[in-house]
Amino acid sequence: DAGVIQSPRHEVTEMGQEVTLRCKPISGHNSLFWYRQTMMRGLELLIYFNNNVPIDDSGMPEDRFSAKMPNASFSTLKIQPSEPRDSAVYFCASNKDGSYGYTFGSGTRLTVV
Amino acid sequence: GENVEQHPSTLSVQEGDSAVIKCTYSDSASNYFPWYKQELGKRPQLIIDIRSNVGEKKDQRIAVTLNKTAKHFSLHITETQPEDSAVYFCAAEEYGNKLVFGAGTILRVKS
Secondary structure, eight states, X not given: OOOOXXXXXXXXXXXXXXXEEXXXXXXXXXXXXXXXXXXXXXXXXXXXXXXXXXXXXXXXXXXTEEEEEEETTEEEEEESSOOGGGOEEEEEXXXXXXXXXXXXXXXXXXXXX | OXXXXXXXXXXXXXXXXXXXXXXEEXXXXXXXXXXXXXXXXXXXEEEEEEETTOSEEEETTEEEEEETTTTEEEEEEOSOOGGGOEEEEEEEXXXXXXXXXXOOEXXXXXX
């Protein structure tokens, strides 16, 4: 099992540009979570999907952030336009109904300059 | 919603000593409490978890205790080793599969 796969690993972009982060959950997992990690705010849940449907997006900071899960094996988190305060590590995690605990991806380190 | 507080924020121990990290949660309906270890530049990894139907769980040098009445749970690491140095996060399940994380504890094991 390749685990949760995220791309890119690192992204440096200029303020105002669009950024798209990608995630492939573990095969068979039907819940997917996007977290943001910063020193100041720790691990914050942005949004989570169950069976490809967004269940809770209350953590999405503002309209500049959007997430999709078009199928069971792929999700994107988009920031448009990006701002320097969006700089963080973005983690994707997945698990399966009836199981406990998440498996995290390796994360995407985003730097907005 | 669920709120998880974690203490201390940093912990420094001598190799071979024990380390204890404590968390409190607010939602009495929470029933699942995992602990994650995150090494520098890496992903959080689940190291141990406990469900509300037990009060203690142990896995080699790591143990977790849960007091549902007081709404707190703790991670205990015995005979600490330098490779235990990392950031440790506690979490509580809010509803469904959603986890709310504590702010993290930086553990440093001095050799």
